[in-house]
Amino acid sequence: QSALTQPASVSGSPGQSITISCTGTSSDIGGFNFVSWYQRHPGKAPKLIIYDVSNRPSGVSNRFSGSKSANTASLTISGLQAEDEADYFCSSFTSSSNVAFGGGTKLTVL
């Protein structure tokens, strides 16, 4: 069982926006602004797409955005494209001074 809770799957049609939630506790997401999101295509290494809750690394599309409210972080993908179909993982720094991950969410582009 992962420390952070994500929905197992979400789906959306091209052009739409979707949001993936990531729920933790006051000991991780709620206690620190050190939330990140990763995208992983099948057979590929994960790619960092959001850090510090809402920052995008250089080269990441601005269609990806992150936010946080209390113990829940969210990843929003706008203008959904076929290439966005992938697994998405959230992570957060914790009060134990380590990093916890979510179980992952499979995004299907219909």
Added chain:
Amino acid sequence: QLQLQESGPGLVKPSEILSLTCSVSGGSINRSDYYWGWIRQPPGKGLVWIASIYYSGNSYYDPSLRSRATISLDTSKNQFSLKLNSVTAADTAIYYCVRSWGCGGDCYSDYWGQGTLVTVSS
């Protein structure tokens, strides 16, 4: 372009030692900006951070694995390694080596190896 590549046995017997090496090319591991670590994903489950190490040699472990795991650096070969003792089937996973930074430590992993599947079975 920085590249990380895991290597090691794909099959380990229960109670034995899992040993993996990450070879880093395109940049030196002997620098203060980053941490080097290991993350794994058991089949059907989420990612799990295992351990990380700083260029100085300071190492950090997930509390649940601390007693069995050892991470080390070999700056002469630009490699770092993971050893996990007394493995069981629960250690079966894809193991990724990563470069990490952020939050004053290793919160964010911006470079990953392709991952290597390690199966624990007799």
